Amino acid sequence: MKFLAITLIPYVPDPVTGIKASTTERLRSVVDNAVLAEELGFDGYGVGERHERPFLSSSPPVILSHIAARTSTIRLFTTVTTLSLLDPVRAFEDYATLDHLCGGRLELMIGKGNGTAQAQLFHVTEEDQWERNREGYELFRRLWREDKVTWSGQFRPSLDEAETWPRPLQQPIRVWHGSATSQASVELAAKWGDPLFSANVTNPIEPYAALVRYYRECWAGYGRDPADALVGAGTAGYYCAKTSQDAIATYRPIFEARLAAMRTRGIPPVFHSLEDAIERSSALIGSPQQIIEKVHRYHEQLGHEVLHVNADGAGLTPAQHRATLELFQSEIAPVLRREIPSRPFPPALG
Numbered sequence: 001m002k003f004l005a006i007t008l009i010p011y012v013p014d015p016v017t018g019i020k021a022s023t024t025e026r027l028r029s030v031v032d033n034a035v036l037a038e039e040l041g042f043d044g045y046g047v048g049e050r051h052e053r054p055f056l057s058s059s060p061p062v063i064l065s066h067i068a069a070r071t072s073t074i075r076l077f078t079t080v081t082t083l084s085l086l087d088p089v090r091a092f093e094d095y096a097t098l099d100h101l102c103g104g105r106l107e108l109m110i111g112k113g114n115g116t117a118q119a120q121l122f123h124v125t126e127e128d129q130w131e132r133n134r135e136g137y138e139l140f141r142r143l144w145r146e147d148k149v150t151w152s153g154q155f156r157p158s159l160d161e162a163e164t165w166p167r168p169l170q171q172p173i174r175v176w177h178g179s180a181t182s183q184a185s186v187e188l189a190a191k192w193g194d195p196l197f198s199a200n201v202t203n204p205i206e207p208y209a210a211l212v213r214y215y216r217e218c219w220a221g222y223g224r225d226p227a228d229a230l231v232g233a234g235t236a237g238y239y240c241a242k243t244s245q246d247a248i249a250t251y252r253p254i255f256e257a258r259l260a261a262m263r264t265r266g267i268p269p270v271f272h273s274l275e276d277a278i279e280r281s282s283a284l285i286g287s288p289q290q291i292i293e294k295v296h297r298y299h300e301q302l303g304h305e306v307l308h309v310n311a312d313g314a315g316l317t318p319a320q321h322r323a324t325l326e327l328f329q330s331e332i333a334p335v336l337r338r339e340i341p342s343r344p345f346p347p348a349l350g
Contacts, residue, residue, distance in 0.1 A: 104349030
């Protein structure tokens with residue numbers, strides 16, 4: 001199994017202390033956490049994309065470029081690139097440039113994006129967002145593979161023998177499809193033979209497992225071997241301590257603060273207590289052995305080879321944040337790497 005540390009860069013007060021860092025401090029902490037993730041042995045670091053409050057992740061190429069300059073081996077993920085909102089030509093130019101700057105360590109994960117405010121900002125409607133995502137991706141993948149592209153579509157001006165520069169380092173790059181609740185992303189991934197990354201965060205496992213099964217069915221429907229399908233999955237939170245009692249005691253105020261924030265914003269919680277979340281959600285809270293067993297239970301239904309954990313450390317002291325990530329790499333990751341085989345990530349190119 002491979003392991004990613006990811007962030008959507010939420011910009012909110014610390015759930016325990018109530019202190020809100022400056023924007024500068026928050027963005028710098030993202031880069032520092034990526035450096036820490038590489039130091040500790042994570043396989044990848046992911047930065048999400050959001051264009052509305054409370055997130056500071058509106059420009060992943062810029063942030064990942066800074067991370068590229070501070071790291072040398074860890075793979076850099078977009079989690080996710082919202083192609084339903086972006087001009088695929090401009091997105092290609094940004095990421096082809098970044099691909100060179102990071103030495104071919106870039107992995108793209110695409111999706112339609114979430115949130116009413118950002119859809120309004122980019123004049124995307126609920127009715128057309130999936131079609132925009134599909135059209136944008138199919139142009140994007142051609143730009144990555146072809147020196148000159150002639151193309152026409154519904155949502156951007158046509159292209160006639162168009163050249164895009166710079167040409168990328170990875171030819172082609174691997175593109176994952178982020179999937180939460182819709183079959184549209186699953187069908188697009190299967191059509192093109194691309195890997196799938198299940199969000200696996202908001203709900204119990206059943207709807208996510210159903211979509212992964214559907215992905216493999218679609219994959220086979222295109223005449224491909226289901227064993228070749230590559231799946232990743234997220235988690236709804238992470239904190240590990242030597243004993244489950246210590247883990248729960250430390251994480252409880254973090255969970256309860258987030259629950260209170262959801263209720264304040266009128267969002268009905270799916271999991272009503274920390275114990276409920278540990279039992280029914282993908283949150284990894286407990287001792288190393290408990291977390292290993294839970295990942296195995298999820299793997300039985302998802303068959304995933306890649307797992308992400310939250311990289312922010314909100315509600316934890318810097319010492320607690322580092323200690324729990326060190327514990328993950330020393331006692332959890334080695335067991336899961338051994339017991340759940342995974343294919344190697346592409347090697348860096350420069």
